[in-house]
Amino acid sequence: MLSFSTDIQFLKGVGEKRAQLYKKLHIETIGQLLYYFPRSYLDLSQTKEIADCHSGEICAIRAMVIAKGREQRIRKGLSVFKVKISDDSGPMNVTFFNAKYTVDTLEVGKEYLFYGKMVSGGLNAPLIFPLDGPTRIIPIYPLTAGLTSKMVSASVQQALSLIDEDLPDPIPQSLRQQYSLCHLHYALSNVHLPSDPQALEIAKRRLIFEEFFTLALSLASVKSRHSAATSYCCQNHNLEPFYQSLPFTPTNAQKRAIGDLCRDMSSSVPMNRLIQGDVGSGKTLVAAAGIYAACQNGFQAAMMAPTEILARQHYDSLRKFLEPLGLQLQLLTGSMTAKEKNLAKQRIKSGEANVIIGTHALISDDVTFADLALVVTDEQHRFGVAQRAKLSSKSQNPHTLVMSATPIPRTLALMVYGDLDVSILDELPPGRQKIDTFVINSTKKKGAYNYIKDHLDRGLQAYIVCPLVENGEVDMGLTNASDHAAELAAKAFSGYRVGLLHGKMKAKEKDAVMEQFKNGEIQLLVSTTVIEVGVDVPNAVVMLIENAERFGLSQLHQLRGRVGRGKEKSTCILVSDNRQEDTLERLNMMHKTNNGFEIAEYDLKARGPGDFLGMRQHGLPQMKIADLSSDMQLLMQAQEAAQQVLAHQTIMTEEERRLLQNSVRTMLRSVGDRPN
Ligand code: ADP
Ligand code: MG
Helix, strand or coil: CECCCCEHHHCCCCCHHHHHHHHHCCCCEHHHHHCCCCCEEEECCCCECHHHCCCCCEEEEEEEEEEECCCEEEECCEEEEEEEEEECCEEEEEEEECCHHHHHHCCCCCEEEEEEEEECCEEEEEEEEECCCCCCEEEECCCCCCCCHHHHHHHHHHHHHHECCCCCCCCCHHHHHHCCCCCHHHHHHHHHCCCCHHHHHHHHHHHHHHHHHHHHHHHHHHHHCCCCCCCCCCCCCCCHHHHHHCCCCCCHHHHHHHHHHHHHHCCCCCCEEEEEECCCCCHHHHHHHHHHHHHHCCCEEEEECCCHHHHHHHHHHHHHHHHHHCCCEEEECCCCCHHHHHHHHHHHHHCCCCEEEECHHHHCCCCCCCCEEEEEEECHHHCCHHHHHHHHCCCCCCEEEEEECCCCCHHHHHHHHCCCEEEEECCCCCCCCCCEEEEECHHHHHHHHHHHHHHHHCCCEEEEECCCCCHHHHHHCCCCHHHHHHHHHHCCCCCCCEEEECCCCCHHHHHHHHHHHHCCCCCEEEECHHHCCCCCCCCEEEEEECCHHHCCHHHHHHHHCCCCCCCCCCEEEEECCCCCHHHHHHHHHHHHCCCHHHHHHHHHHHHCHHHHHHCCCCCCCCCCCCCCCCCHHHHHHHHHHHHHHHCCCCCCCHHHHHHHHHHHHHHHHHHCCCCC
16 A cells, blocks of 8 residues: 555656656655646536637647548658548648657547647647546646656556545544545545546645645744743833934834834743835834844844845944944854954854844854844845744844835735734835836837936936846847846946946945945946845936836835935836736836835735745745635635644544644745745
């Protein structure tokens, strides 16, 4: 009998070579194979008549083989077969390439289902199904070269027939009953080989539930690790000196958030708070107040940022806020020399440094803090759950504060942040102007360049942003940042100081360019999305984004937030030659509103959470079957079920408990410590 941990090579037809291919898909065991779900399904019950099939369409046709042509050798390695088929509405040609075996199995005078793409001359290389086959719904798997859906399907079928029908189910029976979920064996059988559409739905519902349920339990287990009492009660806080030293008055929203922070930090329950605020709402200031409060009580505070640029920028702005108040700040990033790093680590360990700002370097094992009371992570969706937990583990249950500029709809926030308390900065500092946003196609680009030049001539600055382009894509008319920068500097912007910033540059080079842009040496910065997070140059007032259709709206909104930071009216120009209606509508949304929350909601509906939420970036595992936006109802139920389990209200056997722990462990392992 097979079990989930049996090696996949146990299956007939899976030798060493095929096992290697499966390994590429992270499938090494029977369990992994059975949890490798079809990407989609062909519903062969929806057939078309030949006369109704149009070129370019994918069609399922039920037809009889009329005649088979002889093999034609076009050239070495390419042989073509023509087959004539017909239904009541008329005949059609079918062409097969290098498919002698398939054509041999076809019998003249017999009916089959043909499934494939129509081209002008007929059907090309269709899939063929016998009419007396077991199922009308065919699974299509996400594949790697060398593996076909048929092969995977055959392996799965074999595995299912060899595995115990009564196999152990990670969802306890009592919960299956409560939420009307089918047994695991039924679910796996019908997700791979659905007997009919209803069975497929029942199977999917159960598997989606399982995935959410396990996710909710996994997140809870990460959280529970730091819920014990903290010894960092920050009971003295007099923020007057801090407020006095500011060059401006905090907004009411900022004051409210700071109030939340101080209240949380004066308790012995560790703070676990999220600050959500649109770009430019002034989150750094709120964090600075919390840091000041921690230091006033004699403790250290640390802030972790996802990039070097951002860490340095925070270091600079926090210095302005905090050094005049007598605090010692220390930067720690990967690009510092070994000597600098050692010195930094000493100052951190001895407690000489009160405020520590850095990148991932902060969580490396040889960094020890003297008395870390507050951990702040900025733009935290870039960090995994595990990375955040690691920084917190450098101290005994410190207070934690995460800052996010990605507004997240409530239901999702519940899943991603669990029981974090949330402060929302729903107010921008006074004097900010709406950023005017336009969508144009590339025929209008010349005018846009002139518009940018007008601004540069007035001593202002601008960005041109290009999407990340993989080598293979250069031909597709996409704009690559480095080529583009060279071309712009030589042609459209000759005589202007053009700089380039992209992710492959060394941290030092990036910083140098950013520095030059900040102090005005560079007028026009051509960049990939590395400027996305938090970079602050108030004198930059125009942003042009190439191939804008390649970005999610939330990302465009983040990018756009790099302008509109000063007194001057700012503009964002989205360039796209994509004429698809939904794309245009999506981009137009940017024209309509400057509100990040509205944009996020829209993006979630239009593109699903994968892009927008960046599951990986959140440190959440890639979902195999569940989809956070469309399966919201199930998500809530699964969360409720997880709560029951955690509150020990679910009746389960020892065996069931063990299975559940196992799937939680597997899911947590799949997240791991993931670098950006
Ligand atoms: P974000 O929320 O996007 O991280 P920042 O903290 O970078 O925003 O703040 C954006 C800019 O606004 C900074 O230049 C900051 O100094 C400024 N700022 C923050 N709070 C205020 C305020 N209350 N009044 C005026 N300017 C402010
Ligand atoms: Mg910021």
